Amino acid sequence: MTRTVGVLGGLGPDATLDFFAKVLRASRAEREQDHLRLLIDNNPQVPDRNAALTGRGASPGPALAGMARGLEAAGADFLVMVCNTAHAYQADIEAAVRVPFVSLIDETVHATLRAVPGARAVGLLATTTCLDAGLYQRAFAPHGVRMIEPDAAGRARFMEVLYRIKAGDTGAAVRADMRALGLALADAGADALVAGCTEVPLVLGAADVPVPLISSTDVLVERTVQYARGLAPLPTRSTEVPS
Amino acid sequence: MTRTVGVLGGLGPDATLDFFAKVLRASRAEREQDHLRLLIDNNPQVPDRNAALTGRGASPGPALAGMARGLEAAGADFLVMVCNTAHAYQADIEAAVRVPFVSLIDETVHATLRAVPGARAVGLLATTTCLDAGLYQRAFAPHGVRMIEPDAAGRARFMEVLYRIKAGDTGAAVRADMRALGLALADAGADALVAGCTEVPLVLGAADVPVPLISSTDVLVERTVQYARGLAPLPTRSTEVPS
Incomplete structure (x- = not known):
């Protein structure tokens, strides 16, 4: 079937x-x-x-x-x-x-819990809009997982990088910027990172960050x-x- | 619009x-x-x-x-x-x-006539079925262009290569085989080659053959x-x- x-x-x-x-x-x-x-x-x-x-x-x-x-x-x-x-x-x-x-949200949350069973804090690379809408926060909350989100500067940087990717730019500078955003979340204590935006995997791979990276794509x-x-x-x- | x-x-x-x-x-x-x-x-x-x-x-x-x-x-x-x-x-x-x-056939014929205005003979890389159905031959005929087709061995080889591409193999051997098929048509007098199968451009580029290659894709x-x-x-x- x-x-x-x-x-x-x-x-x-x-x-x-x-x-x-x-x-x-x-x-x-x-x-x-x-x-x-x-x-x-x-x-x-x-x-x-x-x-x-x-x-x-x-x-x-x-x-x-x-x-x-x-x-x-x-x-x-x-x-x-x-x-x-x-x-x-x-x-x-x-x-x-x-x-x-x-x-996609529910599936990614479940995949994250399966991939990193003990995760208490998950870093979220997502649009400001996705962050503000609380899509991942609401889906992770029942599992006792708290979210680590980019700060105000990180949010602005994410959106800037996102629109560069959407305009076709997946070059080294864009990759470095996205990696820096991921590293900041890991430094802040994230046990895993969720690439909670389908443009993220276009410029960021698992090898780029020191904690497990769950690609929603x-x-x-x-x-x-x-x-x-x-x-x-x-x-x-x-x-x-x-x- | x-x-x-x-x-x-x-x-x-x-x-x-x-x-x-x-x-x-x-x-x-x-x-x-x-x-x-x-x-x-x-x-x-x-x-x-x-x-x-x-x-x-x-x-x-x-x-x-x-x-x-x-x-x-x-x-x-x-x-x-x-x-x-x-x-x-x-x-x-x-x-x-x-x-x-x-x-796709009509568009490719017109594109070939535009790209190689004086073409009298066009080599056709296509499935046996496409060749036998006469799709390109009928479309080129009114323009005084004759087709050069692979011989019996070439037809069989094309189908074999095609099913390897469809199974995901686009490696060096497949590329060499497709190139040999194209070269044989150029040797037989083709002024241009039509990649008249959408799998062909997956393994053959313009630089691989000595005459203009028109990709139907x-x-x-x-x-x-x-x-x-x-x-x-x-x-x-x-x-x-x-x-």
């Missing part, structure tokens, strides 16, 4: 391409027909999540709901979204479709392949993830 | 990933929201085109028609297909939807961006391409 994956993407496009490439690698098959079917809506024209959540732009909710409906209509059996921040609009997406939506890739292959039961509509 | 691109893909997935990456590169924008919207149906489960056209498998026509309908329903303004051989089923696709279908990328940006009028339903 295989399930067709619906991908809300384009937020940004490079992160979606990265996800697509990694799903192909993770589901490599000898025979072309044994590969997974992915329906990808690469829609960079969704209003900016960071602008919207800070009151400087239109809500991306309706656009995301429309994409979800289109993917369901085209045959998706479940949905994933390659963007952490946009999970602030998960309710809009779930209200629009009947198929399950796999939360890699987690979503691994779980997407498992769900698509029928190797894990899909989460119910309450966004719960089977542990 | 931008148009949403519907992509019939997964035939195979690596060629679709290659197309997606090249479209992103070709339409690079400073602001994420200025990128193009692509709806990609990466469906490797479409029955094997080569098996079908040689009577050894089910027709992919109904699956391709269903993908086209889904992409149209999800919002595609026009369709492209990242597979030369599957263009043998273009009529099934066009019968299923109202939006224009951009023919690159042509489709360039034209897709032009159509999506409204810089070229879309072909009418007769599959004609404006020259």
Whole structure:
């Protein structure tokens, strides 16, 4: 049994391409027909999540709901979204479709707890908007894990670096800046780091930081392949993830 | 004005990933929201085109028609297909939807005539099925261009190399084999070579052969961006391409 994956993407496009490439690698098959079917809506024209959540732009909710409906209509059996921040609009997406939506946030939290069982403090590399929306904080809290977040200067630096990546710059300077942001969180006592933004793995690898780095993209890739292959039961509509 | 691109893909997935990456590169924008919207149906489960056209498998026509309908329903303004051989089923696709279908074959023929204006003989690296279906031969004939095709041994070798690429092998041996196939066509008098299979550019570049190499993938990328940006009028339903 295989399930067709619906991908809300384009937020940004490079992160979606990265996800697509990694799903192909993770589901490599000898025979072309044994590969997974992915329906990808690469829609960079969704209003900016960071602008919207800070009151400087239109809500991306309706656009995301429309994409979800289109993917369901085209045959998706479940949905994933390659963007952490946009999970602030998960309710809009779930209200629009009947198929399950796999939360990147919940999956990453569970993967972190599995990878670093004793973790008490987790550093979070994410957009200011994602941090302020409390997406990871709320998901980690029931497990007694506290978050270590960048300070005000670190937040501003993260957003600056993020928009450089989104503009196509993944050069040495951008990599050094992202690494410095990760190291600061490790210095502040983080037992693990979550790359809680799908642009982060484009410029930061596990070897760049002294504590385990959990890439939300890699987690979503691994779980997407498992769900698509029928190797894990899909989460119910309450966004719960089977542990 | 931008148009949403519907992509019939997964035939195979690596060629679709290659197309997606090249479209992103070709339409690079400073602001994420200025990128193009692509709806990609990466469906490797479409029955094997080569098996079908040689009577050894089910027709992919109904699956391709269903993908086209889904992409149209999800919002595609026009369709492209990242597979030369599957263009043998273009009529099934066009019968299923109202939006224009951009023919990779027609676009590649026009691009070849533009790139090598005096070409009298064009070498064709394509699947046996694509060769036998006469897709390129019929499109080139009105322009007085004759095709140079691999001989029987070359055809067999091409198919063997193709399935190695589809299984993920893009190593040195595969590259050398594809290069030898291209050189043989140039030796036989080809003024230009058409990489008439979207797996070919994964292992063969312009620098590998002594005559101009026209990549059908690159042509489709360039034209897709032009159509999506409204810089070229879309072909009418007769599959004609404006020259």
